[in-house]
Amino acid sequence: MRKLSILLLAVTLILTCCSSNDEFTDANASIVGTWEMISFNSSGTGTTTIQMLPVTFNINANSFNENYQLIFTENPNELTPQGTFGLTIEISALGQSMTETIEDAESLLPISETATSDWSLSGNQLTLMTNGETVILTVTELTETNLTFLVTIDEQVDVNGTVVDAQLSGEIDFVRM
Numbered sequence: 001m002r003k004l005s006i007l008l009l010a011v012t013l014i015l016t017c018c019s020s021n022d023e024f025t026d027a028n029a030s031i032v033g034t035w036e037m038i039s040f041n042s043s044g045t046g047t048t049t050i051q052m053l054p055v056t057f058n059i060n061a062n063s064f065n066e067n068y069q070l071i072f073t074e075n076p077n078e079l080t081p082q083g084t085f086g087l088t089i090e091i092s093a094l095g096q097s098m099t100e101t102i103e104d105a106e107s108l109l110p111i112s113e114t115a116t117s118d119w120s121l122s123g124n125q126l127t128l129m130t131n132g133e134t135v136i137l138t139v140t141e142l143t144e145t146n147l148t149f150l151v152t153i154d155e156q157v158d159v160n161g162t163v164v165d166a167q168l169s170g171e172i173d174f175v176r177m
Contacts, residue, residue: 026143031121035147035174037068037085042151042170048162057093059168064088068106070147070174072119079117079128081106109172110135110151140171147174 040063047056068083087105091098106113110128117130126137126149141148152169 029142029144031119031126031139031142031147032072032074034177035070035072036177037063037066037070037083038173038175039063039066040085040087040170040172042168044166044168044170046164046166048164050162055093057091059089059091059166061087061089061170063105065103069177070111077119079111079119081109081111081113110137145176147176148172 040061042059042061044059045056046059047054049055064086066085068081068085071080071082072078073080084104084106087102087108089100089102091100102108111117112128112130115130117128119129120127121139124139124142126139128135128137138150138152139148140150149172150169151172154167156163156165
């Protein structure tokens with residue numbers, strides 16, 4: 001069950017989808033600067049079949065010990081992450097729950113923890129390019145003081161030969177330093 005919880009969280013953080021939100025930004029706001037994480041919260045459900053019976057479970061993940069920053073520069077447009085944060089993951093199914101704690105969870109984000117990324121922002125789509133790989137994040141809020149990314153997933157995941165359908169959504173909130 002531990003591998004399942006970590007895998008589902010990793011997939012949640014890695015895979016992001018687009019969302020339409022036309023009122024996400026302050027016209028004068030710039031993403032350039034240093035942003036401090038204040039929270040990451042995600043919730044959703046997963047379903048699988050165990051011994052020919054469908055099983056649905058709830059998943060919740062919440063951050064703790066947030067000491068994680070994103071530093072956006074321009075000319076060149078580069079994003080440098082630094083710091084750490086932890087996650088508490090709770091999975092509930094069939095009247096049982098399990099809690100998993102990950103002390104250093106920054107590696108689960110869709111942002112490279114070891115390399116600087118090139119970035120571009122078009123509307124509410126933040127595109128990050130790192131070592132030939134592209135990640136697109138949906139920005140749901142960008143003001144002079146707040147930055148929020150939406151993370152969603154609706155995917156089938158193979159966990160050791162068991163197919164899990166996962167539907168999760170969450171937000172990662174930052175404040176300008």
